[in-house]
Amino acid sequence: MTDDLVLLRDAALEAGRIAREHRERGLKIWSKSGGSPVTDADLAVDKRLHDILLAARPDYGWLSEETADDPARLSRRRLFVVDPIDGTVAFMKGKPWWTVALAVVEDEQPVAAVVYAPALDELYEAAAGQGARRNGQPIRASDADSLEDAAMLADAKLFERDIWADPWPAMRFEKRNSIAYRMALVAAGAFDAAVALSPKHDWDVAAGALIAAEAGAITTDHRGRPFRFNQPVPAQPSLVCAAPGVHPLILSRCAPISLPE
Numbered sequence: 001m002t003d004d005l006v007l008l009r010d011a012a013l014e015a016g017r018i019a020r021e022h023r024e025r026g027l028k029i030w031s032k033s034g035g036s037p038v039t040d041a042d043l044a045v046d047k048r049l050h051d052i053l054l055a056a057r058p059d060y061g062w063l064s065e066e067t068a069d070d071p072a073r074l075s076r077r078r079l080f081v082v083d084p085i086d087g088t089v090a091f092m093k094g095k096p097w098w099t100v101a102l103a104v105v106e107d108e109q110p111v112a113a114v115v116y117a118p119a120l121d122e123l124y125e126a127a128a129g130q131g132a133r134r135n136g137q138p139i140r141a142s143d144a145d146s147l148e149d150a151a152m153l154a155d156a157k158l159f160e161r162d163i164w165a166d167p168w169p170a171m172r173f174e175k176r177n178s179i180a181y182r183m184a185l186v187a188a189g190a191f192d193a194a195v196a197l198s199p200k201h202d203w204d205v206a207a208g209a210l211i212a213a214e215a216g217a218i219t220t221d222h223r224g225r226p227f228r229f230n231q232p233v234p235a236q237p238s239l240v241c242a243a244p245g246v247h248p249l250i251l252s253r254c255a256p257i258s259l260p261e
Helices: 002-025 041-056 071-075 088-093 158-160 177-185 200-212 247-254
Strands: 030-032 038-041 063-066 077-087 099-106 109-117 122-127 130-133 151-153 172-173 193-196 218-220 239-242
Touching: 002 030, 002 041, 002 077, 002 099, 002 109, 002 122, 038 041, 038 088, 041 077, 041 099, 063 071, 063 200, 077 088, 077 158, 077 177, 077 200, 099 177, 109 177, 109 200, 122 177, 122 200, 130 200, 151 177, 172 239, 177 193, 177 200, 177 239, 193 247, 200 239, 218 247, 239 247
Parallel strands: 063 077, 151 172, 151 193
Antiparallel strands: 030 038, 077 099, 099 109, 109 122, 122 130, 193 239, 218 239
């Protein structure tokens, strides 16, 4: 796992360099079939990561947002899970909240992970059982134990809807485009929770899930079910990534909510 982590770290730094160079030259932008934007930088970074990582580990599987899914990954015990640029809209608009998110998944769980925010010079990393770090320094989730005045990475409008049996207390809301970065910020104790009641792909959350876990945070879907990665449909129904003191408080309100499975 340590060797894989070094590989991911080096690859993420290279990916960040390529992305920034493309942005400085000017981006070509178009829409994917689902309507979300993609740039030439997304594809260039994806190709470079594919070349670097699979050259080093040719027996690993591959799952990336910008590569057509190959069901052969299901037969691999280990695979790379990659989001070459998580937070493409921020990247396009010159905002700093985009990341390169990389993970190695083994037996349905991440065992090595890197979330790199090039514009902020922040690199979060973790290997299973070895703790989590930001720029080489250990990080821990917050010790918050109340939702009152909790620092949340979520859409404030979600918590104002009439779907809740009980109103939420006053909380502080902010947004960050990259889902992986939101989870890394929870891991570092900068925020108490990141919540999204919409499906998230494995490449959105695999790296962040390990970094959060190694920092003492808890990541599940809104009903408290742990994530399993490298399934036929590589997605999770929702996201609750939170400090251990507030995670059950969030679940107590979110679990009754019905979402499409």
